[in-house]
Every structure is written in C-alpha cells, then in structure tokens.
Amino acid sequence: xxxxxxxxxxxxxxxxxxxxxxxxxxxxxxxxxxxxxxxxxxxxxxxxxxxxxxxxxxxxxxxxxxxxxxxxxxxxxxxxxxxxxxxxxxxxxxxxxxxxxxxxxxxxxxxxxxxxxxxxxxxxxxxxxxxxxxxxxxxxxxxxxxxxxxxxxxxxxxxxxxxxxxxxxxxxxxxxxxxxxxxxxxxxxxxxxxxxxxxxxxxxxxxxxxxxxxxxxxxxxxxxxxxxxxxxxxxxxxxxxxxxxxxxxxxxxxxxxxxxxxxxxxxxxxxxxxxxxxxxxxxxxxxxxxxxxxxxxxxxxxxxxxxxxxxxxxxxxxxxxxxxxxxxxxxxxxxxxxxxxxxxxxxxxxxxxxxxxxxxxxxxxxxxxxxxxxxxxxxxxx
Numbered sequence: 001x002x003x004x005x006x007x008x009x010x011x012x013x014x015x016x017x018x019x020x021x022x023x024x025x026x027x028x029x030x031x032x033x034x035x036x037x038x039x040x041x042x043x044x045x046x047x048x049x050x051x052x053x054x055x056x057x058x059x060x061x062x063x064x065x066x067x068x069x070x071x072x073x074x075x076x077x078x079x080x081x082x083x084x085x086x087x088x089x090x091x092x093x094x095x096x097x098x099x100x101x102x103x104x105x106x107x108x109x110x111x112x113x114x115x116x117x118x119x120x121x122x123x124x125x126x127x128x129x130x131x132x133x134x135x136x137x138x139x140x141x142x143x144x145x146x147x148x149x150x151x152x153x154x155x156x157x158x159x160x161x162x163x164x165x166x167x168x169x170x171x172x173x174x175x176x177x178x179x180x181x182x183x184x185x186x187x188x189x190x191x192x193x194x195x196x197x198x199x200x201x202x203x204x205x206x207x208x209x210x211x212x213x214x215x216x217x218x219x220x221x222x223x224x225x226x227x228x229x230x231x232x233x234x235x236x237x238x239x240x241x242x243x244x245x246x247x248x249x250x251x252x253x254x255x256x257x258x259x260x261x262x263x264x265x266x267x268x269x270x271x272x273x274x275x276x277x278x279x280x281x282x283x284x285x286x287x288x289x290x291x292x293x294x295x296x297x298x299x300x301x302x303x304x305x306x307x308x309x310x311x312x313x314x315x316x317x318x319x320x321x322x323x324x325x326x327x328x329x330x331x332x333x334x335x336x337x338x339x340x341x342x343x344x345x346x347x348x349x350x351x352x353x354x355x356x357x358x359x360x361x362x363x364x365x366x367x368x369x370x371x372x373x374x375x376x377x378x379x380x381x382x
Contacts (some may be wrong), residue, residue: 023271023296024264025060030299034057037310037350041343048242048249049227054135055195057254059261061139062199065146072149080143084304086364088116088136090357091308099126116140118181129311138188142196153197157206164194168250191246194254198261207258208265215262219255226252299357301373302358306350309357313349317342320349 032053039047068076092113100106104123114118122130141150153160167190177183197238201207207215230240230248242249263269299306321342324330335341359369 007182023293024269026057026296026300027271028058029060029303030296033299033303033306033310034114036307037314037346038343040311041314042339045239049230049252052242052249052253052256055192055249055257056260057135057137058142058192058195059199059202059257062146062196063203064199065143065196066150066200066203069147069150076347077143077147081140083361083364084140085115087304087308087357087360088362089114092120095122095126095129095312098253099123102126106365113183117183123262127192128315132186132307132311134188137185138192140224141185141189142192143375146196149197150200153200154204157201157204158210159207161194161197161201164197165250166191172247187246191250192253194250195257202261202265205265209263210262212262212266219258219262220253222255222258224255226250226255236264264269297308297373298354302354302361304361305354305358308347309353310350313353314342314346316349317345320366321345 027128031051035047035051035053035111038044038051065076065080066077096104096106096110096113102123102125104126106121109118109121112118116133117140119137120130167186171177171187171190177186198207226242226248229251230242230245233245233248234240237244239245240248242252321336324334324336330336355371358373359371362369362373
C-alpha cells in the first residue's frame with residue numbers, strides 16, 4: 001500500500017460529483033440490514049440501542065423520496081410501488097402456498113398479500129416469516145403520503161420536524177390506537193415519522209443550517225429520554241427492547257439518526273473512496289476497498305431480497321443444522337449448538353436466496369436480470 005499513490009480528496013469528490021451514489025448512505029443501509037439479521041438471529045434486546053436500524057432505513061428512504069419528488073409525484077409513487085411489489089409478490093407466493101399447505105384458511109383479507117396497505121394475514125405456522133412485513137407496509141404508506149408530507153414540512157421545516165414526535169407521545173399517554181391493522185399502521189407511522197421527515201430535512205439542507213450546539217443538545221435529549229423511558233418501563237413492557245416500546249423507539253431513533261445525518265452534513269462524510277471506479281482503486285492499491293465496495297453494492301441492490309428472505313433463511317437453518325448432527329464428523333468438530341453457527345448458516349442461505357431470487361429486483365426496476373448487480377449499486381426501491 002505504501003508504494004501506491006493515495007486517493008486524494010479531489011478524485012473522491014469528482015467521483016461523487018459525476019453521479020456516483022453516496023456511499024455513506026449505502027454503507028448505513030448495509031449496516032442496518034446486517035443489524036436486522038443479527039437481531040432476528042440472537043434476539044439481543046440492546047441491539048436497537050447500539051444501532052436503530054429501522055430508523056436509519058426510514059431516514060434514508062425519506063431522503064431519496066424528497067430527491068425523487070423533484071419529478072411529478074404520481075410518477076415517483078408509481079416507480080416506488082413498482083420496485084417494491086414484484087419482489088414482495090414473488091416472496092409472498094411461496095409463503096402463502098406454504099401456509100395453505102399447513103392448514104391456513106384465508107378470508108377476504110388475503111388482498112393485503114397483493115397490496116400490503118395493512119398487515120397481511122396468515123397462520124401461526126408462518127408468522128415468523130411474515131411478521132417482518134410491517135416495514136413494507138409502513139414504507140408504502142410513507143411513500144403514498146410523501147407529496148403531502150413534503151409540502152407541509154417545507155412550510156416550517158424545524159417546527160414540523162419537532163412536532164412529528166407528537167403523535168408517538170399522544171398514542172402513549174392520551175389515546176391508545178385500536179388493536180387491529182389500523183392501530184398497528186398508525187403506531188408504526190407515528191414511531192418513524194420523525195425519521196422519514198429527517199430524510200427531507202437532510203435533503204433540503206435544514207440540518208446543515210442549524211447551529212451545531214442546538215442539534216447536538218436536542219439529539220442527546222431525545223436519546224436520553226428514549227433510553228430512560230425504555231429502561232424505566234421494563235415492568236410494563238417486559239423488556240427494554242426498543243422494538244416493543246414505540247415511544248422509546250421514536251425518541252431514541254430520532255436522536256441517533258439525527259446525529260448520523262447531521263454529522264454527514266457538518267463534516268461532509270461521503271465515503272467517496274468506495275464510489276471511485278475500479279481502475280482508480282486498482283492504481284491505488286485498493287483491493288480491500290474494492291471488496292467492501294462490492295459488499296455494499298450487493299446489499300443495496302438486493303436490499304428488498306435480503307430483508308424479505310432473511311427470516312426464512314434463519315428458519316431453514318434450524319432443520320438444516322439438525323441434519324448435521326447425523327454426521328459424526330460434523331457433530332465432533334462443528335459448534336452445532338452455537339447460535340453463532342446458526343447465524344453463519346443463515347447468512348449462507350441468505351446468499352443463496354440473493355442468487356436465486358435477487359433478479360426479481362432487477363425486473364421490478366426494469367433492468368436486465370443479473371445473478372449479482374454491477375459494481376455501481378442500482379437505486380434501491382425502499
């Protein structure tokens with residue numbers, strides 16, 4: 001490495017300015033997906049405090065949505081829905097058929113398996129696979145509401161951003177949403193509304209114009225309140241896991257993601273080295289960077305596939321490992337009882353699903369289907 005010329009800031013800036021993706025955001029999205037898989041494999045209640053992945057994903061999606069809405073709103077919404085639904089339908093076909101085989105009797109609510117504006121129904125056998133669909137449902141509603149939300153946000157950006165936490169407070173202390181599809185949708189929208197609007201704020205340069213001290217103090221206050229509420233209400237919720245405590249999730253995600261977004265604006269973080277052409281990376285001795293670039297690219301271009309199929313991969317890992325016990329050598333030398341081993345097998349299966357099913361995302365985006373995406377990441381739907 002020492003004998004090669006280093007990548008200079010001018011070259012990095014040129015790569016970003018030429019239309020390359022923002023690798024800071026791409027890297028955050030990849031990290032968020034890894035955290036989601038890790039949480040579902042280990043169930044660590046503290047994982048959301050270390051990295052609130054869903055808040056990060058909604059904020060990144062909000063940023064992209066604000067940028068896209070420079071075009072006609074209907075065109076943007078149609079494009080987003082088109083990118084989301086075919087991978088969902090492809091995945092849902094296998095889940096629905098499996099549940100039918102295992103005794104599920106659907107009613108009219110099966111329409112939510114066509115357009116997930118509400119939680120799709122199912123039976124207990126398939127619950128672990130389809131319970132993750134709350135994210136797609138919430139994302140879809142945010143997409144549909146974004147033209148109105150963006151217009152309201154731009155009337156008074158800072159005030160609207162701060163007030164966006166109010167619904168979560170109201171739902172916790174004043175009015176409890178009904179325990180049904182509508183209530184679930186309202187709760188999730190309220191929980192992540194701030195993060196979605198934070199994406200608007202980043203796109204419009206609102207965070208960059210605010211005084212650093214104000215941003216940091218408010219962010220730390222939100223983190224403090226969210227963490228305090230989670231820890232002090234364990235008796236009521238049975239855990240301090242943010243995923244089970246909407247108000248704590250809303251405030252913790254707000255504070256955490258605001259710092260991430262503000263740091264990008266304040267310090268001009270872009271991880272531009274990852275966006276450089278591979279010929280430039282080779283001349284710079286950038287083999288590790290190329291590998292990281294490739295990983296980040298795959299995670300972003302196959303984000304919907306990874307999210308949808310990861311639970312099924314973790315489910316299938318269990319009976320697969322059960323078969324390993326029948327092989328004496330595996331039983332003797334492999335850590336078959338370790339959750340980390342299940343985690344590793346799960347990722348092997350996720351890679352398999354990416355290779356087998358990821359092409360659907362290409363079709364949904366009207367690209368030529370590929371086994372793996374090109375080095376430059378395609379724009380992710382959600």
